[in-house]
Amino acid sequence: MAALPRSISTLLFSFREHHIQNLAIEKDRIGCHLIFDAAAGGGSIGRQGRRPSNWGRVIEMKLKIKFMLLAGLAVPAAFGVASTAMAASEAAGAELETSTGDIIVTGEKKETTLQKAPLAITALSNEALQQSNITQLIDMNGFVPGLTVANSGSFVRVVSIRGIGYEASDNLSAEPGTSFHIDGVYVVSPYALQQDFLDLQRVEVLRGPQGTVFGQSATGGIINAITTKPDTGSTSGSMQLELGNYDLFRSTATLNVPVSDTLAVRGTVQRYYHEGFARQTSLGPNYGRYGLDDADRVSGKISLLWTPNDRFSAQITAQYFNADEHGAAQKNLDDPDPNPRRISQDYPNKYKLDFFLAYADLRYDFGAATLKSLTSYQTTRNHNQIDVDRLDYASTGEYDAQPYWNNSVDAFSQEFNLTSNGDGPLSYIVGAYFLYQKLGQDILEYRGTDAVPSYDLTLPLTFANYPYNLDYALNSRQSRYSYAAFAQGTYKLSDRLSATVGLRFNHDNFKSRNSTLFDIFAPPVQARTREDAVTGKGEIDFEITPANMVYASISRGYKPGGVSNNSTPLLVPLTYNSEHVWAYELGAKNRFAGGRATFNAAAFFYDYKNLQYQEEDPIPYQGGVSNVPKTRIWGAEAEATVDLTDHLRLDGNVTYLDGELVGDYITLDPSRAHAATLAAAALGYGPFDAYTIGLRALQTRNTKGNLPPKLPKWQGTIGATHTLELGGLGTLRSHAELIYRGKFQYRIFNDGARDVVPGYTQVNANVVFMPQDTRWTIGLTVTNIFDKAGIASRYSNPFGSFTTSDMYIPPRQAIASVKYEF
Secondary structure, three states: OOOOOOOOOOEEEEEOOOEOOOOOOOOOOOEEOOOOOOOOOOOOOOOOOOOOOOOOEEEEEOOOHHHHHHHHHHHHHHHHHHOOOOOOOOOOOOOOEOOOOOEEEOOOOOOEEOOOOOOOEEEEEHHHHHHOOOOOHHHHOOOOOOEEEEEEOOOEEEEEEOOEOOOOOOOOOOOOOEEEEEOOEEOOOHHHHHOOOOOEEEEEEEEOOOOOOOOOOOOOEEEEEEEOOOOOOOOEEEEEEEEEOOOEEEEEEEEEEEOOOOEEEEEEEEEEEEOOOEEEOOOOHHHOOEEEOOEEEEEEEEEEEEOOOOOEEEEEEEEEEEEEEOOOOOEEOOOOOOOOOEEOOOOOOEEEEEEEEEEEEEEEEOOOEEEEEEEEEEEEEEEEEEEOOOOOHHHHOOEEEEEEEEEEEEEEEEEEEEEEOOOOOEEEEEEEEEEEEEEEEEEEEEEEOOOOOOOOOOOOOOOOOOOOOEEEEEEEEEEEEEEEEEEEEEEEOOOOEEEEEEEEEEEEEEEEEEEEHHHOOOOOEEEEEEEEEEEEEEEEEEEEEOOEEEEEEEEEEEEOOEEOOOOOOOOOOOEEOOEEEEEEEEEEEEEEHHHOEEEEEEEEEEEEEEEEEEEOOOOOOOOEEEEEEEEEEEEEEEEEEEEOOOOEEEEEEEEEEEEEEOOOOEEOOHHHHHHHHHHHHHOOOOOOOHHHHHHHHOOOEEOOOOOOOOOOOEEEEEEEEEEEEOOOOEEEEEEEEEEEEOOEEOOOOOOHHHHEEOOEEEEEEEEEEEEOOOOEEEEEEEEOOOOOOOEEEEEEOOOOOOOEEEEEOOOOEEEEEEEEEO
């Protein structure tokens, strides 16, 4: 088996793990480029039966990155060196709240307050993330209106906002509809969305198309994780240890060191481990208790801030994440074991992820405006070993296994923008953006009926050495170049009335080369797409009082098209079209009772064109991505907080969503096509016989009137926080919350019960004690108190055995923590 190419080289230095979490953040000023790769080491904390490979990591840094960064660094750096005035030291944690208690957010790349931002935006503070045990994206379900995070298979996160997400996640070239950012840097790889949050100040979620300032792949909205920057003012840090059931262990250490009045370094490291929430039961005794939904991770981050004067700042950041686990628990709907935490699989699942991100945020303040350069480099390496049929040989009399499904993503981006300063009637941002992506995917799949299979492969592959059970192999190499220019301005028409207009031009150039079964049956398929798109925004807002605002907006979002991994289809196109959405929104931001209560609400209507999704073809192995011509989505959402007393706060959110696929559209469901293939086989026909292809073609259905996927009709959260002063002992803060997520259709096909993901309710609680006059904090968090086996998502595999599986929310967890800050 040929190894995947890895362009990692040069400088090595050793990195000792600890833990990375708890960084706060101010603005989004960061940057530089590094690349980490893991090397095996020793260890003391790992899953049963083996030692983990998480200690003594080796970090590799590409020297060539400095050349890629040079263009982004040179211009602003020149301004910084030329200036002579010395800057006053900046505080590391930017103020999360104003003097009136309003949260400061970055929003559309300009700082404002949450209540003054005329768009639907939610900000979750680091404290809120910790008290609800939100450690990664999938934990955010229920906490943000309209947000649904689900798994697609075992290694891809599908993030949907108001029903717009990632329905073609099985195709390497397809891009998500909701983009994830770290300090404003677009995280290109959908596989990297499995990473843990690290050293965050807050997470901002912008709902609705963000096609002007954030560009393509933000048709649903964006999630921006904002980290804490270094502080030149004082030495500080923290150490936190968390222990819980399932042998949970998480340790986090953060240290901030001011090297001088103008230079500071901040670093965080985190180690996270717990046993699997579910168990793979049909393996041999040598595997012991083989847990799924386990965690075996290490994260690290280091950031350097230089402020040589009061006009120029440079922040360089590098971040690394590694997971070496058994992977997600996917319960086949036909599993004979009724226990949702027991999986009857007999081929050992494995999951590995290495993600590295480095970026440089350089700024120069001209007085009237600030020039910013944001340069980034990132790399993702993902390895998966999968039991595709999700069952054992005893249940099916056959096997379907993938010894590897490997994904690689490398990307470089550069953005320049100029943002106005001051409180004049006109504020603006103008900029230019470039993104390069290099994508790779290698899949090997074996199927058969022998009880003791072998998984042998000799390259080069010929008909003479063709393995008896080799079912499928894919080697795909793709690249994408994207260019954009954008401008957005807001003008105060009066003291209370403002209008915003924005426009962005996007150019996308994509090409691919796909080899199936090592080109033994046919030559590789090469394809290319080029397209231009214009997106934009118009918005008007009116301040009824200083505490009450209403706004109305219209915006256009865009997601580029691409190439399917097929060669001779009858129904599925070789290339698929870009997505476009027109979004119309009315909203209100309100404060009442002198700021003790807030109420924000929005109603919206989306007119969606060319929704991308995974379709099957009448000819086996020729499925790919197609477009639903027209979809409409509408809904309403609200968020509120109320301080009933100085010690008791209530908060909550609720979302209503609905929609439909409009007009006649004929498509072929992969699951129904597979059922037809099995029916033909029972009559003695092969998969490529004319009878089988014709029977598969008869399974097409009209999607007119179907519900769009990932669209729960109702979802929301209600919570209460109480603070109790215990005299001279300290402060006790308690928090409880109830989360409800309604049922939804998982796919566009609406194929009866198969596609309906049931709703669930979850209750969490958290207690924190802060002893008086100490630096210690002691906490206890219990999630899923009633141990509900709620179904987080469902996945119908469009390949292989075409199985349908459920993925469950984590069971009840009790986590005790102790933290020391200095």
